[in-house]
Amino acid sequence: MLHIEGLSRHYGAVRAVDGVTLAVPAGQMVGIIGRSGAGKSTLLRLINRMAEPSAGRVVFDGHDVSGLRGQALRDWRMGCAMIFQQFNLVQRLDVLTNVLVGRLNHRRGVAARIGSLFARFSAEERAMALAALERFDLLGTALQRADTLSGGQQQRVAICRALLQEPKLLLADEPIASLDPRNARTVMDALAQVNREGITVLVNLHHLDTAREYCTRIVAMQQGRVVFDGLPAELDARRVQDIYGITEDEFTAEAEAAFAPARMAFA
Numbered sequence: 001m002l003h004i005e006g007l008s009r010h011y012g013a014v015r016a017v018d019g020v021t022l023a024v025p026a027g028q029m030v031g032i033i034g035r036s037g038a039g040k041s042t043l044l045r046l047i048n049r050m051a052e053p054s055a056g057r058v059v060f061d062g063h064d065v066s067g068l069r070g071q072a073l074r075d076w077r078m079g080c081a082m083i084f085q086q087f088n089l090v091q092r093l094d095v096l097t098n099v100l101v102g103r104l105n106h107r108r109g110v111a112a113r114i115g116s117l118f119a120r121f122s123a124e125e126r127a128m129a130l131a132a133l134e135r136f137d138l139l140g141t142a143l144q145r146a147d148t149l150s151g152g153q154q155q156r157v158a159i160c161r162a163l164l165q166e167p168k169l170l171l172a173d174e175p176i177a178s179l180d181p182r183n184a185r186t187v188m189d190a191l192a193q194v195n196r197e198g199i200t201v202l203v204n205l206h207h208l209d210t211a212r213e214y215c216t217r218i219v220a221m222q223q224g225r226v227v228f229d230g231l232p233a234e235l236d237a238r239r240v241q242d243i244y245g246i247t248e249d250e251f252t253a254e255a256e257a258a259f260a261p262a263r264m265a266f267a
Helices: 040-048 070-079 095-106 109-117 123-135 151-163 181-196 208-214 237-244 248-265
Strands: 002-011 014-024 029-033 055-060 080-084 169-173 200-204 217-222 225-230
Touching: 002 040, 014 040, 014 055, 014 225, 029 040, 029 181, 029 208, 040 080, 040 169, 040 200, 070 080, 070 095, 080 151, 095 123, 095 151, 123 151, 151 181, 169 181, 181 200, 181 208, 208 248, 217 237, 225 237, 237 248
Parallel strands: 029 200, 029 217, 080 169, 169 200
Antiparallel strands: 002 014, 002 055, 217 225
């Protein structure tokens, strides 16, 4: 179980995340929504420890991960995988090698790191990577360069890479913001499949309908704080208006305008 306790991140006078407290049972798929600047991305980065909290802590399965350093921190990031809006693949490498990158933190010692440098992955690791690609209908792309794939395919490759970390928790930061509707659905279906297999998923989304369709719980943020935490059906159009002071259509249009440049870049 994931416990977020009074978590804050301040940048000078700006409170990007402001006293967030959440308890996320194992196996939930939680959609986090909010307008631009609400603190959604910062929250995920604090959980993964890509950003350091100004206050509060993150506890997972009874272990405080807020102060981890060195190998312990690397181990946490291995068990708390993250995927991004921009896919973060090595474009000049083939798909199979990009997926195998998810195994690097499982290696220990100098010899293992040198082996990783030359991409000397074991037969078992290669089999794991190929099985992951097959699960998401990507096996035929294994030897293609990553930059030859569509945006939706690249995001599914990123999910495969994350799964090779063998995580208990998967964080997805606007994973469909750069995608067209068809590819967005394919990626969300992939995340839902991962969740059905027992991995807890926290996903930042800007489409309320998508959050309602795929997530069992929705957390809404505004100015770094949680302003709604409940079932998808409870976040109706009137509740959105009450929280954000704009209609649901305006909420969606605002997000679409913000992500339009990224969508064009990955088209």
